[in-house]
Amino acid sequence: MGRPSNPLLSRDAIAAAALDLAVEDGADAVTMRAIAARLGVRGPSLYNHVASKDDLLDAMTAHISNELRDAVDESLPWHEGVAQYARVYRKVFLRHHAILPVIARRPVQTREALDGYDALARLLLALRLPAAEVAEVSAAVDYLVLGSVLETYTAGFVRPAGGYRPDHPALADTLEAAGEAPGGLAGLDERGFERGLALLLDGLAGRVARLG
Numbered sequence: 001m002g003r004p005s006n007p008l009l010s011r012d013a014i015a016a017a018a019l020d021l022a023v024e025d026g027a028d029a030v031t032m033r034a035i036a037a038r039l040g041v042r043g044p045s046l047y048n049h050v051a052s053k054d055d056l057l058d059a060m061t062a063h064i065s066n067e068l069r070d071a072v073d074e075s076l077p078w079h080e081g082v083a084q085y086a087r088v089y090r091k092v093f094l095r096h097h098a099i100l101p102v103i104a105r106r107p108v109q110t111r112e113a114l115d116g117y118d119a120l121a122r123l124l125l126a127l128r129l130p131a132a133e134v135a136e137v138s139a140a141v142d143y144l145v146l147g148s149v150l151e152t153y154t155a156g157f158v159r160p161a162g163g164y165r166p167d168h169p170a171l172a173d174t175l176e177a178a179g180e181a182p183g184g185l186a187g188l189d190e191r192g193f194e195r196g197l198a199l200l201l202d203g204l205a206g207r208v209a210r211l212g
Contacts, residue, residue, distance in 0.1 A: 009041060011049045012066075015059035022099040030099070032056075058110055061103050065112035067092045072119035074126075078208075079201050081123050086141055086197050093149045104146055127208050140200060148193040154185055161185075 017038045018030045032053075036043040050056045071088035073081055093100055108114060117138065124134040157164070161175035179185045 009039065009045060009049055011059050012063055013039065014046055014049055014056070015063040018056060018060050019063060019096055019099060023096065027099050027102055030056075057102065057106060060099060061106065062110040062112040064092060064096055064103065065110060065116055068116050069112070071116065072123055074119070074123055078123060078127055079205060082120075082141070082201060082204070083197060085120055085123075086145055089141075090145045090148060090193060093145065097149050100146070100149055104150070127204075128211055129207070133207075137200075137204060144193070144196050144200060148189065148196070152189045153192055154188045 014035060017035050021029050021034055021038060032043050032046055036046055050059055068089060071085045071092075073084055076084065096103075108117065120138055120141070121134055124137055125131065129137070157175060161172055161179055163172075164175065165172035175185070178188045178191075181187070181191065183191065
């Protein structure tokens with residue numbers, strides 16, 4: 001028997017096609033019909049691998065989480081490990097930012113996503129932090145990463161920096177200074193994320209030192 005003209009479908013291939021559609025055309029473009037057309041198959045064949053739109057979203061979440069599989073390197077010093085996790089986490093979600101508002105509001109229930117949270121928890125528990133505090137730090141990393149992807153600080157300011165000076169001189173000063181920093185205003189969102197990450201790590205280092 002000859003090989004099929006189309007590659008065999010799989011749950012992950014369907015999820016990858018759905019994510020590509022979201023990147024190119026936005027979350028609303030992700031429909032079973034559009035995914036089938038992209039993969040060159042008939043729509044009903046998708047349901048052999050994904051049972052519903054919710055199941056498709058779970059598959060997409062799992063695919064994204066697989067990109068984070070090695071984000072936590074427990075062989076690194078803890079501060080480098082947390083920083084690497086946060087940066088990889090952000091890089092992956094920036095790539096999939098169009099679907100993030102949908103994915104981020106779903107329960108954490110796929111094995112792949114839970115594996116990532118479990119790895120970060122192990123890294124933090126090794127610092128002898130109380131378990132409840134580890135959950136808080138993990139949540140703080142989530143807020144920092146997801147917030148930096150869902151919103152961009154610079155996009156909210158549509159005037160030239162000096163245009164804010166008459167009524168909001170302090171804001172104008174900070175935006176003008178940011179424009180003169182390496183990377184200019186275009187790099188402010190990245191620098192802001194790195195600043196937040198550094199402050200979080202500094203605070204965590206102080207806490208670890210107090211625990212002895």
